[in-house]
Amino acid sequence: MIRLERRPAPSRAWAWATPLLAVLATMVAGGLLFAFLGKDPLLVIRTIFWDPILGEFAFYYRGQLLVKAGPLILIAIGLSLGFRAGVWNIGAEGQYIMGAICGAAVGLAFYPLDARWLIFPMMVLAGGLGGCLWAMIPGILRTRFNTNEILVSLLLVYVAEQILAWMALGPLRSPDGAGFPGSRNLRHYDAAANHELIAGSGMHWGVVAAFIAVILGHVLLSRHILGFNIRLAGASPRAARFAGVNPGFLVLTCLGVSGALAGFAGFFEVAGPAGQINIDFNVGYGFTAIIVAFLGRLHPVGILLAGFLMALTYIGGEAAQATLGVPAAAIQAFQGMLLFFLLALDVTTNYRVRIDVRARA
Amino acid sequence: MELGSINPVLLISALLLASTPILLAAMGELVVEKSGVLNLGVEGMMIVGAVAGFIAAVESGSPALGFLAAAAAAAVLALLFGVLTQVLLSNQVATGLGLTLFGLGISSLMGQGYVGVRPPASPRLELPVLSELPILGPVLFNQHALVYLSLALVVGVWWYLRSTRSGLILRAVGESHEAAHALGYSVLGTRLAAIAFGGALAGLGGACLSLVIVPQWTEGMTAGRGWIALAIVVFGSWRAWRVLLGAYLFGGVSVLQLNLQAAGIAIPVELLSMSPYLITILVLVIISSDKRRAQANAPNSLGRTFHASG
Numbered sequence: 001m002i003r004l005e006r007r008p009a010p011s012r013a014w015a016w017a018t019p020l021l022a023v024l025a026t027m028v029a030g031g032l033l034f035a036f037l038g039k040d041p042l043l044v045i046r047t048i049f050w051d052p053i054l055g056e057f058a059f060y061y062r063g064q065l066l067v068k069a070g071p072l073i074l075i076a077i078g079l080s081l082g083f084r085a086g087v088w089n090i091g092a093e094g095q096y097i098m099g100a101i102c103g104a105a106v107g108l109a110f111y112p113l114d115a116r117w118l119i120f121p122m123m124v125l126a127g128g129l130g131g132c133l134w135a136m137i138p139g140i141l142r143t144r145f146n147t148n149e150i151l152v153s154l155l156l157v158y159v160a161e162q163i164l165a166w167m168a169l170g171p172l173r174s175p176d177g178a179g180f181p182g183s184r185n186l187r188h189y190d191a192a193a194n195h196e197l198i199a200g201s202g203m204h205w206g207v208v209a210a211f212i213a214v215i216l217g218h219v220l221l222s223r224h225i226l227g228f229n230i231r232l233a234g235a236s237p238r239a240a241r242f243a244g245v246n247p248g249f250l251v252l253t254c255l256g257v258s259g260a261l262a263g264f265a266g267f268f269e270v271a272g273p274a275g276q277i278n279i280d281f282n283v284g285y286g287f288t289a290i291i292v293a294f295l296g297r298l299h300p301v302g303i304l305l306a307g308f309l310m311a312l313t314y315i316g317g318e319a320a321q322a323t324l325g326v327p328a329a330a331i332q333a334f335q336g337m338l339l340f341f342l343l344a345l346d347v348t349t350n351y352r353v354r355i356d357v358r359a360r361a
Numbered sequence: 362m363e364l365g366s367i368n369p370v371l372l373i374s375a376l377l378l379a380s381t382p383i384l385l386a387a388m389g390e391l392v393v394e395k396s397g398v399l400n401l402g403v404e405g406m407m408i409v410g411a412v413a414g415f416i417a418a419v420e421s422g423s424p425a426l427g428f429l430a431a432a433a434a435a436a437v438l439a440l441l442f443g444v445l446t447q448v449l450l451s452n453q454v455a456t457g458l459g460l461t462l463f464g465l466g467i468s469s470l471m472g473q474g475y476v477g478v479r480p481p482a483s484p485r486l487e488l489p490v491l492s493e494l495p496i497l498g499p500v501l502f503n504q505h506a507l508v509y510l511s512l513a514l515v516v517g518v519w520w521y522l523r524s525t526r527s528g529l530i531l532r533a534v535g536e537s538h539e540a541a542h543a544l545g546y547s548v549l550g551t552r553l554a555a556i557a558f559g560g561a562l563a564g565l566g567g568a569c570l571s572l573v574i575v576p577q578w579t580e581g582m583t584a585g586r587g588w589i590a591l592a593i594v595v596f597g598s599w600r601a602w603r604v605l606l607g608a609y610l611f612g613g614v615s616v617l618q619l620n621l622q623a624a625g626i627a628i629p630v631e632l633l634s635m636s637p638y639l640i641t642i643l644v645l646v647i648i649s650s651d652k653r654r655a656q657a658n659a660p661n662s663l664g665r666t667f668h669a670s671g
Binding site for chain 1: 401441445449450451452454455456458459462463464465466467469470473580584585588589591592595629631632634635638639641642645646649650652668
């Protein structure tokens with residue numbers, strides 16, 4: 001008979017081992033999935049996880065790694081703060097879109113003025129502010145009206161997508177675009193462009209911001225009273241209230257910070273790799289970042305590693321799509337599977353699995 | 362702008378059909394939440410139901426088989442959630458989100474070869490004599506069978522939760538799983554059954570979308586309806602009749618905005634398209650601002666993990 005016995009404290013060893021085991025289990029299950037699709041599973045797994053780093057064309061893919069990991073890490077760091085405190089912002093995709101729209105709008109308003117020292121920082125701020133304010137909507141509704149922030153933040157993603165379409169077709173449409181949807185390309189406007197800092201590396205300001213967020217996030221959680229309060233509120237909301245933690249303030253802080261980081265990510269993306277506001281601008285980073293946050297154990301360093309792993313599945317997935325004809329959707333299913341395995345294996349962190357050989361009389 | 366071109370009879374008739382997927386999913390989630398489980402994966406189960414039902418209907422040529430397959434596929438997916446949260450004791454919020462993300466991925470993978478395919482038509486069910494009544498006939502008695510099924514389910518769920526022994530046990534498990542466990546009721550069994558039921562209904566709702574309303578398969582076609590169903594359960598404060606009201610309110614808004622788009626009203630299309638989501642949020646705010654009323658009927662153990670020690 002198998003039974004679960006609650007551990008007095010979560011096991012640290014298992015907490016770090018489960019993500020690795022989950023990745024292995026996903027590779028096996030994913031391999032079966034690919035075999036079912038009629039592809040050679042070993043070849044697909046190698047194309048996704050090995051070739052982008054060490055394969056023949058790795059010089060091309062390595063740059064892409066930072067481009068994809070940057071926004072994922074930046075968003076996931078913000079989300080992890082809320083998830084730790086029991087504040088569920090799952091609308092990062094919407095905040096990412098709103099950050100991109102606000103940042104790009106400020107840049108486009110100055111077109112073609114050539115004053116990078118002024119325009120670029122203002123765009124960064126506008127991007128962060130856009131995401132932050134969009135996240136404040138569920139925040140204020142939760143603190144003022146007790147409305148569930150999970151549902152509101154998620155529903156606002158659909159609203160943000162409509163605003164994006166409206167902007168791409170209306171107010172922000174490029175006057176030189178011959179009627180095509182989409183704004184001017186910010187990469188062709190030097191004062192506003194988020195260029196690669198080292199050619200071929202994929203390193204841009206958004207990636208720098210992601211690294212800074214990892215460091216600040218780590219300091220916040222391990223050294224600052226706010227980080228302590230966040231962890232306390234997550235572990236025991238009652239104890240937190242007795243300790244004088246203001247729950248409303250914590251909700252607004254967590255949502256505001258995660259929204260701002262998602263907004264930054266959106267801005268750096270639109271001014272850099274994406275280049276323009278268009279209908280298909282968002283590709284689901286805001287949702288994948290949820291997986292990154294959990295896979296990284298809601299810990300900044302873990303998130304850094306998980307962000308790179310997820311970026312790898314994106315890039316490897318594209319490579320597998322191009323060379324082996326693996327459908328793009330398979331990668332999405334693959335990422336979802338990873339979260340499932342992680343959550344399933346997590347039982348070992350909080351519980352001891354006891355197997356009684358003798359049946360109890 | 363020609364508001365006169367909007368026919369109220371057709372509008373109400375379309376409303377009943379447009380609300381059905383959400384009503385089905387919300388009734389399922391109502392039962393799940395009444396048993397104390399918060400399954401945020403409704404969107405994922407709906408879209409898997411939509412694609413599974415579509416494939417089964419296209420391959421077999423029978424819409425009825427399609428609906429069965431949709432319910433079965435979504436129930437299997439729901440049981441995956443059930444095993445993770447009830448047996449392996451994972452966090453319900455995170456697992457529900459994972460279910461949605463996984464469902465969206467696996468559905469577009471399954472639906473690869475089915476984009477642009479036409480499913481077999483599922484005819485309306487004309488009730489004899491009644492459907493020939495003026496005005497009421499076409500509105501109420503000439504609908505798809507699923508519309509009647511969803512209404513029957515509202516009555517059934519209401520009656521089940523209120524008047525049956527098994528419904529009472531389910532509510533007991535949802536209110537206090539420790540007490541129900543101590544009395545000897547199976548918390549695990551009750552909850553797994555509720556989760557599977559909720560999944561089947563969400564899948565049926567998805568298939569209603571892909572086989573009857575649209576009828577076509579496109580990626581991500583549920584477009585947030587699963588989340589709206591979750592919101593409607595809160596809006597209905599866990600009561601079957603109010604959930605019905607919420608679903609029809611949402612259906613009304615979405616049908617009306619489509620009609621306004623078609624009539625060429627001078628409001629940006631995007632603004633009209635986002636109105637169902639905005640109104641859902643607005644309604645959520647109104648209902649939850651009165652804390653006492655909002656929480657009065659909420660299951661006490663909702664979202665809490667149950668681990669029988671010993």
